[in-house]
Amino acid sequence: MWKYYALLSAFFAALTAILAKVxxxxxxxxxxxxxRTVVVLIVAWGIVAATGDLKAIKELNRTNLxxxxxxxxxxxxxxxxYFxxxxxxxxxxxxxxxxxSVAIAIGMAFLFLNEPIEPKVILGATFITAGAIVIII
Incomplete structure (x- = not known):
């Protein structure tokens, strides 16, 4: 299921860029x-309230917070x-x-969270980095 959420995230991130530019x-x-932040705040708290997840606030510990x-x-x-x-x-x-940020997050996840990195992830991060460099120069 995480793959669907990730694809939806990518779609809405792309839409965000277009809408934000205008x-x-x-x-x-x-x-x-x-x-934008006020809108995100209202939408996020609306979703939390609508799904009945307000009880999760009580479960936060100091580290979470x-x-x-x-x-x-x-x-x-x-x-x-970004703006x-x-x-x-x-x-x-x-x-x-x-x-x-994707490539940076992969590197940080490896360094700080000890997440394993598969060769295909390294390759993808390399392509992302190379693409960013091409656009910058």
Whole structure:
């Protein structure tokens, strides 16, 4: 099932790039990020409430909370820089470079989470990195 969720994530990430490029036109990227964040906040809490998952909040421990907060900070910074890039860059260049995060995440998962890396994953990360380099230069 994770593969379907991952494909849906990729589709919506692509749609996000297109919609964000149009939405950021003529306004500051930071303001655009703030608006987007409010919408994400409402949608996420709406889903939690609708699915009855509010009880999960009680199950959070300090480690969960700390790392979710840190993840939120990283997400916010990622979005701010993404919107700044979209202000002046083409989606066809910004989005693929942003997806270099995939290769970086693979490396970090190996280093920090001790996840095994299959040769096909290394090959995929290499292609992603090479593609980003081609677009950058």
């Amino acid at each position: 939405g950021v036109k003529g306004i500051d990227g930071n303001a655009a990020t703030a608006i 700390l790392f979710l907060i840190l993840s939120g900070i990283a997400t916010g910074l990622s979005w701010i820089f 700044k890039a979209l202000e002046t860059g083409d989606v066809s260049k910004v989005a693929p470079i942003d997806k270099l």
